[in-house]
Amino acid sequence: xxxxxxAADYDGPPDYRVIGRHALFPQxxxxxxxxxxxxxxxxxxxxxxxxxxxxxxxxxxxxxxxxAAEGRxxxxxxxxREALLADPxxxxxxxxxxxxxxxxxxxxxxxxxxxxxxxxxxARELTEGDDRLKLxxxxxxxxxxxxxxxxxxxxxxxxxxxxxxxxxxANYDHAGFxxxxxxxxxxxxxxxxxxxxxxxRNLPDFQPRQILEIGGTVGHSSLxxxxxxxxxxxxxxxxxxxxLRYGLGRAKSLGVDNVRFVQASGEDLSIFPDASFDWIQTxxxxxxxxxxxxxxxxxxxxxxxxxxxIVLHVEQPQYAPEMPLFEQAMRDWDAYYNNEPFWSRxxxxxxxxxxxxxxxxxxxxxxxxxxxxxxxDLFPDAADDDKEDxxxxxxxxxxxxxx
Amino acid sequence: xxxxxxxxxxGAKPAGKRPYFLDxxxxxxLAITMSIAQELAVSRQRTDTLERLLLEKGVLSQGEIDAFVxxxxxxxxxxxxxxxxxxxxxxxxxxxxxxxxxxxDIASEDVAVEVGAxx
Ligand SMILES: C[S@@+](CC[C@H](N)C(=O)[O-])C[C@H]1O[C@@H](n2cnc3c(N)ncnc32)[C@H](O)[C@@H]1O
Numbered sequence: 001x002x003x004x005x006x007a008a009d010y011d012g013p014p015d016y017r018v019i020g021r022h023a024l025f026p027q028x029x030x031x032x033x034x035x036x037x038x039x040x041x042x043x044x045x046x047x048x049x050x051x052x053x054x055x056x057x058x059x060x061x062x063x064x065x066x067x068a069a070e071g072r073x074x075x076x077x078x079x080x081r082e083a084l085l086a087d088p089x090x091x092x093x094x095x096x097x098x099x100x101x102x103x104x105x106x107x108x109x110x111x112x113x114x115x116x117x118x119x120x121x122x123a124r125e126l127t128e129g130d131d132r133l134k135l136x137x138x139x140x141x142x143x144x145x146x147x148x149x150x151x152x153x154x155x156x157x158x159x160x161x162x163x164x165x166x167x168x169x170a171n172y173d174h175a176g177f178x179x180x181x182x183x184x185x186x187x188x189x190x191x192x193x194x195x196x197x198x199x200x201r202n203l204p205d206f207q208p209r210q211i212l213e214i215g216g217t218v219g220h221s222s223l224x225x226x227x228x229x230x231x232x233x234x235x236x237x238x239x240x241x242x243x244l245r246y247g248l249g250r251a252k253s254l255g256v257d258n259v260r261f262v263q264a265s266g267e268d269l270s271i272f273p274d275a276s277f278d279w280i281q282t283x284x285x286x287x288x289x290x291x292x293x294x295x296x297x298x299x300x301x302x303x304x305x306x307x308x309x310i311v312l313h314v315e316q317p318q319y320a321p322e323m324p325l326f327e328q329a330m331r332d333w334d335a336y337y338n339n340e341p342f343w344s345r346x347x348x349x350x351x352x353x354x355x356x357x358x359x360x361x362x363x364x365x366x367x368x369x370x371x372x373x374x375x376x377d378l379f380p381d382a383a384d385d386d387k388e389d390x391x392x393x394x395x396x397x398x399x400x401x402x403x
Numbered sequence: 404x405x406x407x408x409x410x411x412x413x414g415a416k417p418a419g420k421r422p423y424f425l426d427x428x429x430x431x432x433l434a435i436t437m438s439i440a441q442e443l444a445v446s447r448q449r450t451d452t453l454e455r456l457l458l459e460k461g462v463l464s465q466g467e468i469d470a471f472v473x474x475x476x477x478x479x480x481x482x483x484x485x486x487x488x489x490x491x492x493x494x495x496x497x498x499x500x501x502x503x504x505x506x507x508d509i510a511s512e513d514v515a516v517e518v519g520a521x522x
Contacts, residue, residue, distance in 0.1 A: 030452060031445045038444040042437075091424040098422065099437045110413035116404055148419030154412075161404070161412070339419045 011048075011380075013040040013181035018378045019174075020186035023253035024122055024246055026111050026170045035107045039178040042100045047389040050093045051330075057089035058326050077319065077328035081336070084329060098337055100178075101152050108175030109154065112167045119246075120164045126249035132260035133248045135241050139263055144290040145239060148339040151179075157217060157240035169218050169246025182379045183372055183394035184220070187254070190372030190382075190394055191283050192224030195314055198370050198398065199279075200228065203310070208232050208278035212304065214266035214285065214297060215239075219247040221283035221314075223256045234259045235277075237266060266297040275306045283314045284396070287346045294346065298358035305403045311360075312400035314370065316391050319348045330390040343391070351399050360401040368398035 016028075016036045028036075058080075066074050066083045074080050084090040112119070127133045141158050149156045155168050176188055184190040199206060209232050216222040216236035226234035236259060238244050244261040251259045264271060266282075280301045286294055301311045319328050335343035356362055371383040372394035382394035404412075423430050457463040473481055490497070502508060 030449060034445040034448040035441060037448070038441050042441075085424070094422075094424040095430055095433055096437065098424070099434050102434070103438060103441055105417070106413050109415070110409065113404060113409040113412045114406070116409075146418070149417035152417040152419070154415040154417045156418075337422050337424075339417060 012044050013037075013177075013380065014378055016040070016177060018182075018186065019177060022187075022250050023126060024119060024166065024170065024173075024249040026115055026119060026174050028111055028174065032107065032111050036104075036175060036178055039100055039104050039107065040181045042096070042103075043178060043389070043392075044181050044387075046093060046097055046100065047387050047392075050096070051388070051390075054084075054087075054089045054093050054330075055326060057087050058084060062087050062090075074325055077325050077332055080325040080329035081332055094333070094337060097333070098152075101338060104175055104178040105152055105154060105171070108171040108178075109167070111174065112170040113161075116161065116165060116167045116170075119166050119170050120162070123166045123245050123249045124164055126252055127245060130248065130252075133245060134260070134262045135244065136263045137241075139239065139265065141239060142265065142267070142290070142293060144288070144293060144342060148341060150288055150339055151334070152339050157238065157243045160242055164245070166242050166246040166249070168240065169243040172243065173218050173220075173246065173250070179392060180394060183374070183382050185372060185374030185379050187223075188220045189224050190374040190379075191314065191370075191396070192221040193228075193373035194370035194396075195221065195281065195283065195312065195398075196224045196228035197373055198368060199310075199312075202368065206279075206310070208309075210277045210306075211235065211279045211281065212237065212272075212277045213281045213283070214269075214301075215282055215288070216247070216261075217243045219251055219256075219259065219261075221281070222247075223251055223254065223259065225279075225281060226251075226256050226259050230258060232258060232278075236261045237264050237269065239263065239265055265293075266300060267293050268296075269300050269304060272304055274303050275309075276304050278306050278309045280305060280309070280311045281314075282312075284316075286313055286315050287340060287343045289342055289346070291342075291345065291349075294349075295354065295358065298354055302359040302403070307403060310366070310400055310402050312366065312398055313351070314396045314398055316347065316393075317397045318351065327388070327390065334391050355399070355401055360403065364402045366398065366400035366402065369396065370398060371395040 016033045062080075062083045063074060066079070074083060141156075145156060145158065153168070153172065155161075157168055157172065159168060161167055173188065176184070180188070185193070208229055211225055211229065211232050211234045213222040213225070213234070214237050216238055217240070219236055222234055222236045226232065236244070236247060238247075238261070241263055244263055248259070248261045251257070251261075262271070282297075289297065305311060316331070317323075319331070331347065332344045334340040335345075352362070352365055355365060371381070374381060387393075425433065454463065454468060458465065
């Protein structure tokens with residue numbers, strides 16, 4: 001610690017104004033920016049300064065009270081979470097974490113909605129007549145998407161408020177900074193750059209021509225792959241029209257042209273023939289599905305891979321017996337209180353077994369880990385960050401396979 | 404989209420029943436308080452921006468704000484503003500305390516019955 005020099009000691013999100021903009025990025029007033037700055041700091045404060053108190057309450061109050069009442073230790077993460085629910089430290093942290101998410105949605109939606117017509121007009125100019133945007137208005141949203149709005153984002157990724165609308169893409173893109181506190185970097189694409197770097201390091205001879213990302217949303221995790229392999233053609237599939245429309249406009253404005261955006265479900269990609277892709281990627285995607293759709297999507301990836309191709313799924317770490325029950329219960333918070341209903345189940349699944357059931361060979365499975373790759377002069381680096389924000393940190397596991 | 408629609412849409416409830424961690428009354432008040440805390444931060448940053456711009460343009464000089472001493476009249480105006488402000492936000496405390504001194508206070512609801520009676 002350098003004495004009494006607050007700037008040298010600063011540890012926290014950068015000012016929002018370092019964020020990278022593009023043609024479809026919404027305009028943000030001074031006060032809208034400061035709202036985002038405040039909310040990013042709230043999340044950091046909760047993770048850095050409030051969570052340690054919750055942990056202490058768990059150890060000093062929750063566990064002893066449970067053991068006194070039941071005459072045995074807490075057996076699993078569900079019991080741990082239910083016991084935590086009665087503790088004031090967990091209650092206060094939870095209430096504020098939930099409110100911060102609600103405030104973030106309100107702030108971001110206001111900014112996007114108040115200029116939704118201008119944004120739609122820009123999206124039209126950028127994408128009209130471009131065959132790299134293929135929408136399917138007849139596509140039905142599955143129950144796991146429509147039942148509750150993921151991470152309390154009203155209207156989710158797919159709702160259109162008028163024809164040509166991109167509001168929900170604009171909200172997701174510009175205000176996601178609140179949740180990640182800048183850990184995903186200038187274009188919120190630190191996850192994608194991490195995956196591209198991982199592939200270049202671990203598979204130095206791999207030269208993909210056709211790359212597919214399922215659940216690519218506005219392209220945060222996809223464009224870095226297209227940029228890392230400029231000879232390749234990148235296909236981004238998603239269920240939501242507003243995010244895809246926004247995604248193509250964003251890509252073009254950022255000068256990334258070897259991409260196309262297709263509205264379809266990863267459960268049924270019969271629009272593509274067998275063995276169409278060298279590389280199939282999903283990033284922070286599996287946890288927003290359901291057991292059945294995860295299986296169907298894995299089977300589709302097997303069918304669509306060319307011989308010698310790879311599939312990679314990037315996700316938060318799975319629950320394992322070595323992971324303390326407190327950490328597991330905290331990681332489950334998003335499942336129960338932030339509208340991520342598949343999060344808990346997905347993170348306890350035996351993904352190796354699921355991959356094998358989908359037709360991959362055990363000895364061809366891939367396991368690894370990545371942290372977000374960001375411009376370190378301006379953004380915090382997740383690899384150096386010892387704070388744990390349970391499920392939101394920019395440090396992920398990789399599971400995949402070659403065929 | 405009209406401003407009214409955008410405002411309503413911005414605050415829209417996401418699909419999915421809201422969990423409560425505290426008594427609903429407490430959580431409601433805390434949610435309002437946290438939004439006000441957010442807006443206070445926004446105002447504070449706006450003032451800071453203004454100060455920095457004035458500094459840059461040479462209207463203010465470094466340290467002038469911290470060294471500022473209001474003259475007698477300004478100090479009084481500012482002190483009064485603080486008193487008025489506190490009185491406004493603590494209205495309920497004042498009124499609950501006044502009520503302690505009015506044990507015979509009667510509710511309008513009861514007076515309605517009384518004054519509406521036939522005789
Ligand atoms: C959490 S986001 C993914 C984030 C993105 N990969 C990134 O890292 O920036 C999940 C996305 O998956 C999409 N999605 C959900 N189910 C899907 C399905 N069956 N097929 C295609 N996309 C799906 C959603 O519309 C949403 O855009």
